[in-house]
Amino acid sequence: MVVTHAKGRFSRKPPQRKRPAAQGHEDKPGLQVRRTAAKLLGAVIDARTPLDALTDGEHGHPHFLALESRDRSLVRAILASALRHRCTIKKLVSERLQRPLPAGAHALSHILHVGAAQILFLDVPDSAAVDLAVTHAGADPRTARFSGLVNGILRNIARHKEEALPRALVETSDAPAWFGERLAAAYGTEQADAIIKAHRLEPPVDFTVKSDPDLWAERLGGRVLPNSSIRVERLAAPVPELPGYGKGEWWVQDAAASLPARLLGNVAGNTVADLCAAPGGKTAQLALTGARVTAVDQSANRLKRLRDNLQRLGLEADIVEADILAWQPERLFDAVLLDAPCSSTGTVRRHPDVVWTKTPEDIAKLADLQKRLLERALTFVRPGGTVVFSNCSLDPAEGEALVAGLLEQRDDVMLDRIGPEELPGAKHFITPEGWLRTTPAGRDRLDNVDGFFAARLRRLR
Numbered sequence: 001m002v003v004t005h006a007k008g009r010f011s012r013k014p015p016q017r018k019r020p021a022a023q024g025h026e027d028k029p030g031l032q033v034r035r036t037a038a039k040l041l042g043a044v045i046d047a048r049t050p051l052d053a054l055t056d057g058e059h060g061h062p063h064f065l066a067l068e069s070r071d072r073s074l075v076r077a078i079l080a081s082a083l084r085h086r087c088t089i090k091k092l093v094s095e096r097l098q099r100p101l102p103a104g105a106h107a108l109s110h111i112l113h114v115g116a117a118q119i120l121f122l123d124v125p126d127s128a129a130v131d132l133a134v135t136h137a138g139a140d141p142r143t144a145r146f147s148g149l150v151n152g153i154l155r156n157i158a159r160h161k162e163e164a165l166p167r168a169l170v171e172t173s174d175a176p177a178w179f180g181e182r183l184a185a186a187y188g189t190e191q192a193d194a195i196i197k198a199h200r201l202e203p204p205v206d207f208t209v210k211s212d213p214d215l216w217a218e219r220l221g222g223r224v225l226p227n228s229s230i231r232v233e234r235l236a237a238p239v240p241e242l243p244g245y246g247k248g249e250w251w252v253q254d255a256a257a258s259l260p261a262r263l264l265g266n267v268a269g270n271t272v273a274d275l276c277a278a279p280g281g282k283t284a285q286l287a288l289t290g291a292r293v294t295a296v297d298q299s300a301n302r303l304k305r306l307r308d309n310l311q312r313l314g315l316e317a318d319i320v321e322a323d324i325l326a327w328q329p330e331r332l333f334d335a336v337l338l339d340a341p342c343s344s345t346g347t348v349r350r351h352p353d354v355v356w357t358k359t360p361e362d363i364a365k366l367a368d369l370q371k372r373l374l375e376r377a378l379t380f381v382r383p384g385g386t387v388v389f390s391n392c393s394l395d396p397a398e399g400e401a402l403v404a405g406l407l408e409q410r411d412d413v414m415l416d417r418i419g420p421e422e423l424p425g426a427k428h429f430i431t432p433e434g435w436l437r438t439t440p441a442g443r444d445r446l447d448n449v450d451g452f453f454a455a456r457l458r459r460l461r
């Protein structure tokens with residue numbers, strides 16, 4: 001079935017209400033959640049605002065903060081599905097239209113995507129998802145005249161989803177074109193497809209434990225990975241309610257994110273700068289090994305989280321709030337870890353907004369910033385000392401190409417190649433060049449991890 005547009009055309013300005021918007025629906029249970037979800041989806045897609053900022057428990061969007069905690073969870077779940085499967089949903093909606101939605105029909109498109117995400121991917125009764133989308137459209141002057149269209153399309157998607165969804169998933173790549181193209185150029189089409197497919201799945205939760213991985217795997221209901229992280233496929237409770245949280249026995253950290261700090265080797269008793277440290281996953285690892293850690297970050301908010309995390313874990317570090325490009329340490333460090341700000345395309349499984357909020361231009365700018373941060377980091381380490389550079393981008397412009405370019409320009413820095421046997425269980429992530437490169441597409445024992453890059457450099461003089 002093809003659903004036609006209702007009569008009337010979109011104009012750039014909100015149209016005059018031709019008929020009164022639906023009245024008395026303000027209190028309809030669940031409506032505020034759908035409105036908030038559509039508003040936030042608009043902020044991500046149209047204004048490229050990161051979802052984490054919109055759904056932050058303290059500084060998030062006012063509509064989000066006005067919701068009860070259960071409703072916030074539903075908004076998060078709707079948005080995760082709507083963004084993770086954005087291209088699939090778009091396909092299923094457009095197949096049901098006689099002609100494409102006008103380019104300016106953002107509000108209508110977001111209502112349709114929020115409705116379809118619930119019908120296709122969430123445990124919400126189809127009738128409730130359709131009804132709330134129709135009410136939502138009817139009560140908004142920008143979309144009121146299209147409530148019939150919303151009803152027709154969403155009902156049709158619900159009726160045919162058993163057959164239509166599996167087909168659409170096969171026929172669609174859930175990634176914007178620029179992202180697919182860059183991945184294919186870097187990894188080849190087969191690996192790029194595998195990465196994009198992995199992004200459709202909700203990732204497991206990994207934990208780094210202070211000690212006794214076997215015990216904590218049992219208590220948390222997970223298993224020990226070859227790198228000693230614990231993996232839990234589905235959490236039994238929110239993180240702060242899990243056993244061991246209050247006593248600071250572990251912290252949440254993707255298995256791949258735990259690898260860069262290990263590349264510094266045994267740093268017990270050494271002075272180590274953790275640059276771009278907050279919220280402190282790697283600071284905690286370094287402090288746990290007995291290093292004297294200085295954690296530097298420019299964000300006061302994020303450093304507060306780092307401080308809270310270290311306090312809960314009973315670990316210590318000197319904490320410095322500073323811009324690394326301007327900061328100067330009093331003494332040179334034995335070792336430096338720079339976990340630089342990046343496009344975060346390695347974390348799309350957890351942050352499906354990333355590919356919709358970032359652009360290739362952002363990647364170029366971030367690569368430039370990372371190069372400047374790395375050059376600065378190299379001045380903080382003593383001659384002979386080690387600098388590990390890492391980030392959670394999948395893009396070689398922020399990883400392999402950046403470090404290779406720096407090494408070509410500098411004769412006072414050398415690559416300290418990572419050996420294949422250095423990281424237990426992670427041999428398959430070490431490239432012939434001696435970099436660490438992880439992607440979510442692996443099929444080894446230690447797989448299903450975030451995308452990460454790391455290189456180890458030595459300052460020669």
Ligand SMILES: C[S@@+](CC[C@H](N)C(=O)[O-])C[C@H]1O[C@@H](n2cnc3c(N)ncnc32)[C@H](O)[C@@H]1O
Pocket residue numbers: 275276277278279280281282283296297298299302322323324325339340341342
């Ligand atoms: C990828 S996050 C770091 C994650 C952290 N290393 C961990 O393992 O938990 C990047 C961090 O870099 C910080 N940052 C970005 N630019 C900076 C700069 N010029 N100086 C200091 N910190 C910076 C951001 O505030 C952010 O906390």
